[in-house]
């Protein structure tokens with residue numbers, strides 16, 4: 001049996017050493033909004049509790065589907081890297097793809113801030129630097145991670161896979177037929193809420209690839225809530241499972257910080273959602 005943990009949308013906020021100049025762009029609108037409304041919504045202590053819970057669950061592999069940070073600031077990336085380094089697995093067993101907040105502004109995208117911060121977690125087998133699709137094979141498991149992140153003007157939070165990456169992902173999915181293939185991406189590959197502003201632009205093209213190649217499971221984030229869908233595959237429907245935010249501090253049990261644990265054997269999987277309990281400060285299986 002292979003155990004895979006999936007979490008997303010950590011949104012770690014750190015303004016240590018941030019100059020006001022950093023806000024002279026999209027961060028001005030987004031940053032002010034975040035500071036006012038969201039500062040305490042994604043507290044780091046919840047992510048620390050999640051990391052402690054991973055020590056209890058002992059996954060073989062961890063998948064992280066983006067939005068590690070908020071404003072793509074170097075201080076945020078340094079914070080989140082120090083937290084990811086606490087996971088008791090080598091970087092080769094932690095697979096990270098970017099979300100829209102990880103390339104919040106062009107300056108961060110051009111400086112490749114995200115890639116530099118998480119390089120060992122986003123490097124394909126046999127490669128020596130991050131590239132997408134991220135392709136990793138681990139025994140019966142294959143991970144095909146897609147980057148859907150691109151800087152967009154306010155109020156967009158959309159995503160795009162792009163034809164070059166799609167073609168390479170199709171080749172990887174064909175090459176790993178016979179393994180349990182997990183496709184991991186930030187944006188849902190199906191129509192989501194406010195899709196015009198927040199959706200994956202080329203989701204129809206990705207669906208067309210999956211219909212031909214198949215995949216055993218598609219994992220995503222971005223929605224900050226648990227969602228389930230299906231896409232057609234060559235041998236039946238492909239499950240598409242989105243996980244809520246790993247750090248959301250909310251009294252509603254269905255929105256509270258959570259992550260999913262997949263147990264995979266003989267080509268099948270079961271999924272357990274583990275949710276933060278504010279009374280104990282620990283994550284526990286959803287009742």
Ligand SMILES: [Fe+2]
Pocket residue numbers: 009011067099101222223224
């Ligand atoms: Fe997010």
Ligand SMILES: [Fe+2]
Pocket residue numbers: 067099100101157186221222223
């Ligand atoms: Fe997002």
